[in-house]
Amino acid sequence: MKQLLGVALGILTAIGGFLDIGDLVTSSVVGSRFGMTLVWVIVLGVIGICVFAQMSGRVAAISGRATFEIVRERLGARMAVANLGASFLINLLTLTAEIGGVALALQLASSIEPTLWVPVAAFAVWLVIWRVKFSIMENVTGLLGLCLIVFAVAVFLLQPDWATLTGQAIAPSVPATETGATYWYYAIALFGSAMTPYEVFFFSSGAVEEKWTKKDLTQSRINVLVGFPLGGILSIAIAACATIVLLPQGIQVTSLSQVALPVAEAGGKLAVAIVIVGMIAATFGATLETTLSSGYTIAQFFGWSWGKFRRPVKAARFHLVMIICLLVGIAVLATGADPVMITEYSVVFSAIALPLTYLPILLVANDKQYMGDLVNGRATNAVALVFLVIILVASLAAIPLMIITGAGA
């Protein structure tokens, strides 16, 4: 019984923790401009993150080594430092977007300027990282994040024309109002939002934090293989909501209030209240994850002591890095930079950075010294190689498409 509860809790937190500001904004933007025609990308991205996260979790559980230790060891100092530079900066960009997301969500609840919420949100994030146990932090934000299920409920309440919705999703075509280049640009953005690299830093380091062993692998596999696809369905629901309400009226997504608008139309005040709680939990949880990821990547590259399972004095430089990153995030947002804009760039840059972490993990997952008998099976390797090609193509195409489309304008 206790085991069953553990499995259920794991799945629920995986669903609730799946969405972040990148998914909220990108799915909504895509729905409001392209309808359901890009839903296939969400499906692809979810399969990709399942393969990738599962592999990095397995490597961490068996070898006790987290992602960036492996990146350093496999790529050597020179390549790894370039990788660290790119991964760290993109993670910092995502971190900034997530703090901005918390502030925007709090603005919805309070109508106080987001710029005023930013330092408050960042301080709360630091306090949790400083004092709260890893498992509690994960479970609370994950469970509250489940409030975002209202998006799925709203789709039904809005009584859409199901035939058109599914038709667009199953037989996608570029809408007449958009060009092929913007379509593919947003395809990459959506792919990047589903497969953000920080999730992998966080997932593998989290496996070390929670001291996973071989025994926990089944549980983690269930969490990933059930939780992530269900989280992906929420992402599709957000796109569907935007397709039903925002697309026909030509409403542009420039803030979280447009993301929540369809829910307001479907379920009124109560639904909005629930969606705001969900948004705060999702963005707050993702801020915690990206902040920790910034500490993880740097500490693992240099071989410093890291982890929330240690007291802050036992992992001093790790905690200092996170404090500095939060301060940088606050500083960037204090300039009045638009969090939604930062989010849109962060997901595309995430797609660009994906091969940097994906390849070393794939190599180590096949290394007997690390993995013993638990190296990748043939099926996993086949799927992983297909994704390696997709990730490389998306990564290479992202910058040219960004230039051609003027960042999706």
Place this chain on the structure above:
Amino acid sequence: MTPHDDSLAPPDTYAGQVLDAQLHLLDRQVLDTDGVPVSTLDDLEITDLPLDVSLRGTPAPTIANLLTGVTLGTRIFGGRPPSSRLTRIPWRHVTDIGVVVTLGVSGERLDATWPERWVRDHIVAHIPGGRHDPE
């Protein structure tokens, strides 16, 4: 196989498993005796060969120290720091080499971890709650 190669006698004994420095040592995590990370193995220092002497008969160089600190910068960007600036962990502390390099001593007293101690003593320990376990 040139005749020149033939003239080299095979080594008398191998001490044990053969390790490739690049593959099995460099860039691996170094843990102390309690499993606490000390640093990454940034470079190796090997014993000097005598100058202006025929190499025949001189023993092969051995690893003297693990290096960390500034060495990483020069390894990436080139150059060589003066010997006095190197942060060394003596090779005799190493007790195990696997996926990680394990030391038989506590990292707490090594020169390699002084930046960690500095940040701890001057910054982190002063922030309330820093000395306690997370709850």
